[in-house]
Amino acid sequence: MIVGEQKPISEIKEIIAPYKKILILGCGTCVKTCFAGGEDEVAVLASALRLACKKDGKEIEIEEFTVERQCEDEFIREGAPAISRNEGVLSLACGAGVQALARRFVKIPILPGVNTTFIGVLEKQGVFTEECSGCGDCMLAIFGGICPFTRCAKKLLNGPCGGSQNGKCEVNPETDCAWQLIIERLKILGQMDNLRAYVPPKNWQTGLSGGPRKLVREDHII
Amino acid sequence: MNMKASGKLQEILSKGEFAVTAECGPPRGANSEIVRKKGELLKGYVDAVNVTDNQTAIVRMSSIAACTHLLQMGLEPVMQMVTRDRNRIALQSDIMGAYSLGITNILCLSGDHQSFGSQPDALNVFDIDSMNLIRTVQTMREQGKDMSGFELKGPPAMFIGAAANPFADPFEYRVIRLAKKIDAGADFIQTQCIYNIDRFKEWIKMAREEGLTEKVHILGGVTPLKSAGMAKFMNNKVAGMDVPESLIKRIAGVPKEEAVKEGLKICQETIAQLREIKGVHGIHIMAIEWEEIVGEIVEEAGLLPRP
Numbered sequence: 001m002i003v004g005e006q007k008p009i010s011e012i013k014e015i016i017a018p019y020k021k022i023l024i025l026g027c028g029t030c031v032k033t034c035f036a037g038g039e040d041e042v043a044v045l046a047s048a049l050r051l052a053c054k055k056d057g058k059e060i061e062i063e064e065f066t067v068e069r070q071c072e073d074e075f076i077r078e079g080a081p082a083i084s085r086n087e088g089v090l091s092l093a094c095g096a097g098v099q100a101l102a103r104r105f106v107k108i109p110i111l112p113g114v115n116t117t118f119i120g121v122l123e124k125q126g127v128f129t130e131e132c133s134g135c136g137d138c139m140l141a142i143f144g145g146i147c148p149f150t151r152c153a154k155k156l157l158n159g160p161c162g163g164s165q166n167g168k169c170e171v172n173p174e175t176d177c178a179w180q181l182i183i184e185r186l187k188i189l190g191q192m193d194n195l196r197a198y199v200p201p202k203n204w205q206t207g208l209s210g211g212p213r214k215l216v217r218e219d220h221i222i
Numbered sequence: 223m224n225m226k227a228s229g230k231l232q233e234i235l236s237k238g239e240f241a242v243t244a245e246c247g248p249p250r251g252a253n254s255e256i257v258r259k260k261g262e263l264l265k266g267y268v269d270a271v272n273v274t275d276n277q278t279a280i281v282r283m284s285s286i287a288a289c290t291h292l293l294q295m296g297l298e299p300v301m302q303m304v305t306r307d308r309n310r311i312a313l314q315s316d317i318m319g320a321y322s323l324g325i326t327n328i329l330c331l332s333g334d335h336q337s338f339g340s341q342p343d344a345l346n347v348f349d350i351d352s353m354n355l356i357r358t359v360q361t362m363r364e365q366g367k368d369m370s371g372f373e374l375k376g377p378p379a380m381f382i383g384a385a386a387n388p389f390a391d392p393f394e395y396r397v398i399r400l401a402k403k404i405d406a407g408a409d410f411i412q413t414q415c416i417y418n419i420d421r422f423k424e425w426i427k428m429a430r431e432e433g434l435t436e437k438v439h440i441l442g443g444v445t446p447l448k449s450a451g452m453a454k455f456m457n458n459k460v461a462g463m464d465v466p467e468s469l470i471k472r473i474a475g476v477p478k479e480e481a482v483k484e485g486l487k488i489c490q491e492t493i494a495q496l497r498e499i500k501g502v503h504g505i506h507i508m509a510i511e512w513e514e515i516v517g518e519i520v521e522e523a524g525l526l527p528r529p
C-alpha cells in the first residue's frame with residue numbers, strides 16, 4: 001500500500017490560512033490503513049483545526065467528507081457536491097489522490113494534508129516499512145524477495161557494503177541491513193549461487209528517471 | 223591480469239615486492255599548497271598516495287585535482303572514486319579525464335553515505351555500485367569500450383583497486399564478495415584498518431583457500447591509534463571497524479603521554495605480522511590528518527628505501 005503521514009497541524013494551519021470555508025476530504029483506501037487520512041482522521045483533524053482556529057480568533061467553516069478512493073474518478077464524483085461548495089479542499093489522500101482531485105476540479109485549490117512517504121507494508125500494528133520504489137523492472141526473483149534498490153541505503157546490487165554490522169545498516173542502526181536479509185533468505189532457499197553472480201548496472205529507464213510513466217492496457221480500453 | 227596500465231604501484235606489486243601506500247585527504251578548500259605539503263611529507267616513503275573522494279561525505283577538493291597536484295610533484299596517486307555522487311555518465315567521463323592527466327590508478331568504492339557528512343540533505347546517486355564501477359574500468363582497459371559498448375579513442379588503462387572489509391558482516395560472505403570484485407576486474411585490494419589480526423587471518427586464510435590471493439594483490443590497511451578515546455571511537459562509531467577490547471585496554475593502560483607511542487608500537491606489530499602472512503602484498507597506511515608520521519612508520523618498519 002501507499003504509506004503516508006499527516007502533516008503537522010501547524011503546517012496545515014498555514015496551508016489553509018487563506019480560506020474561510022474548506023472541505024477536509026479523506027480517502028478510504030491506503031491512507032486509511034496507515035491512519036493518515038481515513039474517515040476517523042478526517043474527524044479528528046477537523047475538530048483539532050476548529051479548536052485551533054477558534055483559539056486564534058480565526059473564523060473558519062470546516063466540512064468533512066471521505067470517499068472510498070481519491071485516485072479514481074468514479075469515487076471522486078461522490079465528493080463533487082461538497083468539493084464545489086467550498087473555497088478549498090484539504091485532501092488527506094496520497095499525492096496521487098491530491099493530483100487526481102486537482103485534475104478534476106481545476107478552479108478549486110486542492111491542498112495536501114498528508115506527506116506521502118512510500119510503498120510499504122504493515123510490519124506490525126503501528127509500524128510501516130518501505131519495501132518497493134516502483135522501479136518498473138522487478139528483480140526480486142534474484143534477491144530472495146528483498147529489494148536492495150529500496151531497502152539498501154546505497155542501492156547496492158552486488159552485496160553488502162563494508163558498514164554492515166550485526167545485521168544492521170550503517171546508516172541507521174534501527175534498520176536491518178537489506179543485504180544481511182537477502183543473504184539469509186538465499187541461504188534458506190538454497191540459492192547462494194545468486195550471490196556469486198555479477199549483477200550488471202540497473203537500467204533505470206523503466207523507473208522515474210525516464211520521466212513520469214504511463215501504463216496503457218489496450219485490452220481494457222473501451 | 224592482463225594489464226596495460228603502468229605505474230610504480232603496479233610494477234612493484236607484479237614483481238612480488240612488498241608495497242607501501244598512504245592516504246591523503248584533500249583539503250576543505252581550494253588551496254593546493256595543503257596537498258603539496260602532504261605530498262612532501264610522503265615523498266620517498268611510499269610507492270603511491272591514495273587520494274580520497276569526498277571522504278565521509280564531507281565536501282572537499284576533488285580527488286582528480288588533488289591527484290594532479292601530487293603527480294606534478296612526482297608522486298604517484300591512486301584516485302579514489304565513489305559512486306555516491308556521480309552517475310555512470312559522470313563517472314566514465316572523469317575516469318577518462320583523470321587518465322588523460324596521467325592518473326593511472328583508481329580505487330573503486332561505493333562511498334560513505336551522505337547522512338554521515340556535512341550535507342546530509344544532499345541527494346545520493348548510486349546509479350551503479352562499486353562492483354559495476356570496477357567492471358566498467360576493466361572493460362575500458364581490456365576492451366577499449368565504454369559502458370554503452372562505444373569504442374573509445376584512447377581508452378583509459380587504469381590499474382584497478384577495490385576495498386574489502388574483513389570485519390564487516392556477514393563474515394562468510396566477505397570472501398564471496400572479494401571473489402566477485404576480483405572477477406569484476408580488481409587488480410589490488412585495500413582492506414579496512416586492521417586491529418583484529420585474528421579475524422583478518424581467518425579471512426585471508428579463506429581467501430587463500432579459494433585461490434584468491436594468487437589473483438589479486440592485497441594491501442593491509444593500518445591506522446596508528448593515538449589514544450584510548452580514539453580506539454573506542456573507532457570501535458563504536460565508525461561503521462565496519464573492529465578494535466578488540468584487549469587493544470583498547472592496552473592503550474588505556476599506559477600513561478596518557480605514552481599513548482601515541484603505544485599506538486605506534488601496536489601499528490609496528492601489526493605491520494610485522496602482516497608481512498608474515500601469506501597473501502598480503504603490502505600495506506596501506508591511513509594516518510588521517512597525521513601524514514607526518516607516515517615516514518617514521520615506514521622507516522621504523524624497515525621498509526626503506528622504497529624501490
Ligand code: SF4
Binds near residue numbers: 132134136140149150
Ligand atoms: S525491484 Fe523494483 S519493482 Fe521490485 S521491489 Fe524493488 S523497486 Fe519494487
Ligand code: SF4
Binds near residue numbers: 154155161162178180
Ligand atoms: S549496511 Fe547494508 S543496507 Fe546499509 S548501506 Fe550497507 S549494504 Fe546497504
